[in-house]
Amino acid sequence: METTLIAIGTKKGLWLATSTDRQNWTLSQPHHLMSEIPSVGIDTRNGKTRILVGMMDWHWGPAVVYSDDLGATWSEPEQGAIKFAESDETALGRIWQLQPDSEDRPGVVWAGCEPISVWKSTDGGQHFELNRGLWDHPHRSEWGAGFGGAAAHTVIPSPLDDTVHVAMSTGGVYRSTDGGQSWEPRNKGISAYFMPDPNPEFGQCVHKIARDSENPQRLYAQNHHGVYRSDDGAETWESIADGLPADFGFVMLTHPRRGGTAWVIPLKADGERIPPDARLAVHRTDDAGATWSRLDNGLPSAEFNAVLRDAASVDTADPVGVYFGTRGGSVYASADEGESFTEVAAHLPDVLCVRAAVVVGSPAPVGTQ
Amino acid sequence: MSPVTVLIPTLLRPLVEDRSLVEIPLAASAPVSAVLDTLADGRPVLARRIRDETGALRRYVNVYVDGEDVRRADGLSTLVTPGSEVMIIQSVAGG
Numbered sequence: 001m002e003t004t005l006i007a008i009g010t011k012k013g014l015w016l017a018t019s020t021d022r023q024n025w026t027l028s029q030p031h032h033l034m035s036e037i038p039s040v041g042i043d044t045r046n047g048k049t050r051i052l053v054g055m056m057d058w059h060w061g062p063a064v065v066y067s068d069d070l071g072a073t074w075s076e077p078e079q080g081a082i083k084f085a086e087s088d089e090t091a092l093g094r095i096w097q098l099q100p101d102s103e104d105r106p107g108v109v110w111a112g113c114e115p116i117s118v119w120k121s122t123d124g125g126q127h128f129e130l131n132r133g134l135w136d137h138p139h140r141s142e143w144g145a146g147f148g149g150a151a152a153h154t155v156i157p158s159p160l161d162d163t164v165h166v167a168m169s170t171g172g173v174y175r176s177t178d179g180g181q182s183w184e185p186r187n188k189g190i191s192a193y194f195m196p197d198p199n200p201e202f203g204q205c206v207h208k209i210a211r212d213s214e215n216p217q218r219l220y221a222q223n224h225h226g227v228y229r230s231d232d233g234a235e236t237w238e239s240i241a242d243g244l245p246a247d248f249g250f251v252m253l254t255h256p257r258r259g260g261t262a263w264v265i266p267l268k269a270d271g272e273r274i275p276p277d278a279r280l281a282v283h284r285t286d287d288a289g290a291t292w293s294r295l296d297n298g299l300p301s302a303e304f305n306a307v308l309r310d311a312a313s314v315d316t317a318d319p320v321g322v323y324f325g326t327r328g329g330s331v332y333a334s335a336d337e338g339e340s341f342t343e344v345a346a347h348l349p350d351v352l353c354v355r356a357a358v359v360v361g362s363p364a365p366v367g368t369q
Numbered sequence: 370m371s372p373v374t375v376l377i378p379t380l381l382r383p384l385v386e387d388r389s390l391v392e393i394p395l396a397a398s399a400p401v402s403a404v405l406d407t408l409a410d411g412r413p414v415l416a417r418r419i420r421d422e423t424g425a426l427r428r429y430v431n432v433y434v435d436g437e438d439v440r441r442a443d444g445l446s447t448l449v450t451p452g453s454e455v456m457i458i459q460s461v462a463g464g
Contacts (some may be wrong), residue, residue, distance in 0.1 A: 059429045059459040060380070060418040079413050083422050091421035 002358055004315055005070065006323055006344060007051055008331055009037030009353035014053060016071050017344050022321055022335035025344045031071055039310065041098030042357040043124065045106050049359040052109065052125045054095025062092050064111075066125055070361060077126045082111060082119055084130065090115055096151040097310070098125065102159040112152035116143055116168050120180065131180045134166065139185065139202055143171040146205055146224075153309060154209050158216045165209060165219065165234060172204035173221065175234050189237035191226055208252040208309045214259025218288065222252040222264055222309075229289045240289025245276040250309035251324065255337075256316045260288040263314075263322060263338060265307045278302045282322065282338045298341035299332060310353035317358050325351025370396050371451035373404055378458050384415040395451045401434055402445035404455055419457060420445075429460045 006017040006025070013030035014037045032055055039054030051067045053074075064081035065074045084090050097112035111119040111128050117135055119128035134152070143150060146169035154167035162179035165186075172187040185202035192204045205224035212218035221228040221237065225248050228237040241247035248269035255261035263284045268276045275281065280303035281296035305328035312324035322338045325331040329348035332341040333356075372392035377385050385391055385408075393407045402424070409416035419430055424445070426432060432439045433456040439447040449455060 059427065061421060061427050063417070076414060080417055080422075083417075086422065086424075089423060091423050091425065 001361070003361065004317065004321065004356060005042065005049070005051075005359045006313075006331070006333065006354060006356045007040040007042060007053075008325055008345065008348065008351060009040045009053070009310075010325075010329070010349040010351050011036050012349040013037065014040070014071075015345060015348060016051075017331070017333075018070075019333075022317070022333060023342060025333065025342075027345050028071060031074070032065070036352065038352045039095050039098045039111075040353050040355045041100055041109065041125070042355045042359070043100040043109065044316075044357050044359060045100060045103055047360065049357070049361065050124060052098045052100075054098050054111070056094050062095055064095060064098070064125060064128075070359065079127070081121070081126055082113060082128045088130070088135075094149060094151065096153040097155055099155045099157075101157050104159075105157075108157075110155040110157060110164075112155045112166065112168075114149045114151035116140070116150050116152050116171065118152050118155055118164075118166055118180065133176065133181050134174065134183050137174075137183055139171065142203070143168060144203070146170050154206075156209060156211050156219075158211065160216045163216070163233065165211070167206040167209045167221070169207065169224075170203060170205045172202045172206050173209060173219075173234050174202075186230075186234035187237070188235065189230075189239075190221065190223055190228055193225060207250045210252045210254040210262065212259050212262075212288070213255055213257050218259070220252050220254060220262045220289070222249050224248065225269065227252075227264060227289070240285070243292040244283055245281075245294075248273075249307075251307055251312040253312055253314050253322070255320055256314060257318075257320075258286075261286050261337075262289070263312070264292075265312060265324060267306055273306055274304045275306075278304055280307075280326075282324070282334075282341075284338050295334075295338040295341075297339060298334075298343075300330075303328070303330075305330075308350075308352055311351045313354045313356045315356040315358055321356060323354050323356045325354045327351065370394055373449055373451065374454045375404065375408055376454065376456040376458075380459065381415060381418055381457070384412055384418065393455075395449065395453075398448045398450045400443075400446045401432060401439055401449050401455060404449050405432075405445070431458050431460050432456070433458070 013033040016028040036056040041052040093114040101108035109125040118131040227241040246266040253263040305326040315321040322334040331344040
């Protein structure tokens with residue numbers, strides 16, 4: 001049986017929602033109740049499903065845990081999956097991103113963390129190695145902290161070659177073309193209006209980047225003001241914000257198969273940080289940002305909560321499902337690429353991350369409600 | 370040799386075979402960090418819950434030696450004597 005799974009990480013635990021028709025959802029009881037869940041990855045490679053969770057317990061610290069049985073049981077690697085060496089003289093603060101690599105790199109999972117660091121696992125997320133190329137980068141002392149902390153929050157490896165793009169707040173986009181040995185800033189064309197030089201080499205406050213599925217050289221970026229596209233692997237960026245009600249937001253999603261399709265969720269900023277006029281909507285482009293369609297069918301008529309950078313996801317079904325959650329604890333699902341939404345959950349704690357995937361097997365037996 | 374009694378908070382008890390206290394043999398005065406080292410020996414998950422990888426006590430974990438908060442004493446260098454009681458407790462933080 002094919003089931004669609006949504007993993008919903010919140011400020012106070014993880015919820016799993018499952019559906020066989022993407023219309024009617026069954027919501028689990030909370031997992032890891034009272035732990036903040038800033039990152040989730042669903043690894044469906046090799047016909048298996050592993051849910052990777054980056055937990056943050058304010059008392060007991062951060063940890064990566066995983067489940068291979070849709071949440072029935074959880075494991076924590078005995079020695080800790082992500083740990084700095086004693087010689088690094090720092091401690092892991094928060095796991096912002098857990099990103100399985102492509103199908104032909106089974107076992108490879110990337111992590112983006114606070115303090116600003118990128119990690120790579122080759123054993124499915126049980127043990128990660130610090131990327132020394134980025135850790136020892138000469139720009140490090142000049143990278144800053146966004147409101148949520150200083151983190152590498154997005155890691156997107158290219159399925160084609162050894163290129164990896166990383167987005168950090170604040171620092172901007174960095175690219176490696178040698179699998180992470182060396183890194184260069186790639187922010188030309190992206191404004192940093194909040195800095196004395198509004199066009200610096202790095203220092204931009206990028207909120208999210210996503211790669212086009214058909215053209216790996218094409219990327220999209222949602223910045224702290226500014227929505228951009230690059231057609232040359234991030235060498236240069238151009239604005240694609242025209243047609244959006246606001247150029248601020250946190251989310252950037254791309255279609256898993258169709259090039260040129262991306263979704264954003266605009267917020268008004270800097271003064272308000274709510275959906276423009278409190279009218280929550282997803283916007284989709286099917287022409288790489290030349291035009292945008294407003295999609296709000298099924299969404300509330302008034303919504304004053306923001307949608308955070310990782311609180312949105314697509315699945316791989318056809319048509320593609322689009323999912324997101326708000327800081328007000330509502331989660332919405334669309335089974336038709338955003339044309340219409342249904343409410344999956346309401347009144348959860350602040351939603352920090354959402355990931356969705358088509359999985360094989362029955363929904364988790366852990367107490368459904 | 371009078372052991373040190375380490376009181377374990379409820380949430381960490383699954384990591385010490387569900388015990389509420391663990392006795393650590395101690396022949397002579399030693400810093401509380403050494404007691405924590407012994408407690409965590411063979412229990413790496415417990416070690417990470419209490420201290421981060423730099424060895425620092427996690428911000429919202431409190432350790433008391435005979436009723437005194439080590440942060441108000443010599444931190445993890447605070448001396449523990451045989452027969453002392455070490456209490457590990459999560460601070461009242463959160464919302």
